Amino acid sequence: MASVYSCTECGSNLNLNSANAYPPDFYFEAxxxxxxxxxxxxxxxxxxxxxxxxxxxxxxxxxxxxxxxRTKIKCNTCARLLGYVYDDGPPLTDSxxxxxMGPSQVIPRAPRYRFKTKALRIxxx
Numbered sequence: 001m002a003s004v005y006s007c008t009e010c011g012s013n014l015n016l017n018s019a020n021a022y023p024p025d026f027y028f029e030a031x032x033x034x035x036x037x038x039x040x041x042x043x044x045x046x047x048x049x050x051x052x053x054x055x056x057x058x059x060x061x062x063x064x065x066x067x068x069x070r071t072k073i074k075c076n077t078c079a080r081l082l083g084y085v086y087d088d089g090p091p092l093t094d095s096x097x098x099x100x101m102g103p104s105q106v107i108p109r110a111p112r113y114r115f116k117t118k119a120l121r122i123x124x125x
Contacts, residue, residue: 035083
């Protein structure tokens with residue numbers, strides 16, 4: 001039983017494959033609440049926009065904030081924001097980590113395409 005994912009704004013088919021979806025109980029550092037995550041998407045159906053912003057967090061005089069880099073996923077037809085691309089997927093290598101002490105941010109990770117459930121219309125076929 002396959003699911004068809006479409007945009008709630010314009011109704012266009014987003015061509016998301018259920019076989020590429022992560023299980024709902026899969027742990028991610030950025031969380032997974034209210035979203036559906038995929039390991040691969042059809043890039044012709046989406047528009048990707050890089051976002052680089054600094055959130056103010058003034059702890060000391062010389063500390064300006066937390067930098068967040070992520071990529072917005074927008075519908076190619078109506079430009080509605082559907083979700084974000086995060087880099088907290090499974091590791092791309094089987095390396096034991098930095099200094100052989102477990103995983104760290106140094107290990108490259110696969111992209112995770114996280115879609116908001118309220119931005120998707122999910123129907124079963």
